[in-house]
Amino acid sequence: MSPLTVTRTLPADATTAALRADVAHGLTRTPKQLPPKWFYDARGSELFDEITTLPDYYPTRAEREILISRSADIATATGARTLVELGSGSSDKTRHLIAALTGLHTYVPVDVSETALTAAGEALLTLHPDLTVHALVADFQQGFALPGTPGPRLLAFLGGTIGNLLPEERAAFLRSVRDLLAPGDALLLGTDLVKPEPTLIAAYDDARGVTADFNKNVLNVINRELGADFDPADFHHVALWNAEREWIEMRLRARKELTVKIPALDLAVPFAEGEEIRTEISAKFRQEGVREELGVAGFELSRWWTDEAGRFALSLAVRA
Template structure:
C-alpha cells in the first residue's frame, strides 16, 4: 500500500484568524452576514450528512445518480491520471470516479480539515492500494499550488458548492482553477439547477428542523471559538428564494431586540427585532449560464449531464 502524503499550506492558526476576521467584518456590516464554511465543525458536518438523507434534499442523491451512470463516460473522455477534488470531505461520491478511472495514478483531495483528509485518504488506500494519495490541507478560495503529478488531470468540484459563491467570487475562483491546470486538463463541476420555488425552499427548510439546527450551528461555533453569548433560540431559520438573482438565501432572523457580546473581538453586536444574518447563498444555474461563466474563465464546456428528473447537472469542461 502506498503511504498517505499530507501537505499543509495553511498555517496552524489560519482557521481561527479567518473566523475572527469573518465575524468582525460580517457582524458589523449592514446587512449582517457570515460565510457558510463556519457551519462545518464536527457537529455541523454530522448535521449536513443528516440533511443529505432528508426526502426534500435532492442535490446529493441527484449528483450521485449522475456520477454512478456517467463515471465511465468521464473516464473515457478525460483519460485522467491525476484526480484533484476540491472540498473533498469524506471523498464519498468520488469513489465512483476513482473506480472508473482505470489509469488513475494519483488522487489529490483538497480540504481545510486535516482529520477529514487523513480518514478519507486511509480508507481509499485500503480499497485502492495501488493509488497514490497526496492530501492537501488548503482553502480553495485562498490560492494554492498542486503537487507535481502526472497528467492529464481532472479537477472535480462537486456538491453544487460553487453556488455558495457570489458571481464575482465564482469568476475569480474559476480563473484560479484554470491557472492550476494545463491545456487539455478537465474540470468536472456540479451545479444545482433552477426549478420551482416550492421544491427549492423545501430543500433548505425541512419540516423536521434539521436544516434550522444546521443553520444555527454557526452561532455555536462563534460561541465556542470566540466566547460569544449567542442564544440560538433567539433566532429563527429562514430560507428565501430570490427570483431575480436565482439563488436561495439562508438567514437567521432575530426573534426580538437583543445584544450579543463577542469578547474575543471586544465586540458588542445589537440586533433589532426581525433583523437577519445571511448565512448562505446557494445559486441555481441554467446550462447557458454555466457555459458562459466557464467560457469567460478559459474553459470549453464539452459535456452536460443531468439526473433523470433534471434537477442537478454535472458538466465536463476542458481548459483551453
C-alpha cells in the same frame, strides 16, 4: 500499499484567524452576513449528513445518480491520471470516479480539515492500494499550488458548492482553477439547477427542523471559538428564493431586540427585532449560464449530464 502524503499549506492558526476576521467584518456591516464555511464543525458536518438523507433534499442523491451512471463516460473523455478534488471531505462520492478511472495514478484531495483528509485517504487506500494519495490541507479560495503529478488532470468540484459563491467570487474562483491546470486538463463541476420555488424551499427548510439546527450551528461555533453569548433560540431560520438572482438565501432572523457580546473581538453586536444575518446563498444554474461563466474563465464546456429528473447537472469542461 502506496503511501498517504499530507501537505499543510495553511498555517496552524489560519482557521481561527479567518473566523475572527469573518465575524468581525460580517457582523458589523449592514446587512449582516457570515460565510457558510463556518457551519461545518464536527456537529455541523453531522447535521449536513442528516440533511442529505431527508426526502426533500435532492442535490446529494441527484449528483450521486449522475456519478454512478456517468463515471465511465468521464473516464473515457478525460483519460485522467491525476484526480484533484476541492472540498473533498469524506471523498465519498468521488469513489465512483476513482473506480472508473482505470489509468488513475494520483488522487489529490483538498480540504481545510486534516482529520477528514487523513481518514478519507486511509479508507481509499484500503480499496485502491496502488493509488498514490497526496492530500492538501488548504482553502480553495485562498490559492494554493498542486503537487507535481502526471497528466492529464481532472479537477472535481462537486456538491453544487460553487453556488455558495457570489458571481464575482465564482469568476475569480474559476480563473484560479484554470491557472492550476494545463491545456487539455478538465474541470468536473457540480451545479444545482433552477426549478420551481416550492421544491427549492422544501430542500432548505425541512419540516423536521434539521436545516434550522444546521443554520443555527454557526452561532454555536462563534460561541465556542470566540466566547460569544449567542442564544440560538433567539433566532429563527429563514429560507428565501431570490427569483431575480436565482439563488436560495438562508438567514437567521432575530426574534427580538438583543445585543450579543463577543469577548474575543471586544465586540458588542446589536440586533433589532427582525434583523437578519445572511448565512448562505445557494445559486441555481441553467446550462447556458454555466457555459458562459466557464467560457469567460478560459474553459470550453464539452459534456453536460443531468440526473433523470433534471434537477442537478455535472458539466465537463476542458481548459483552453
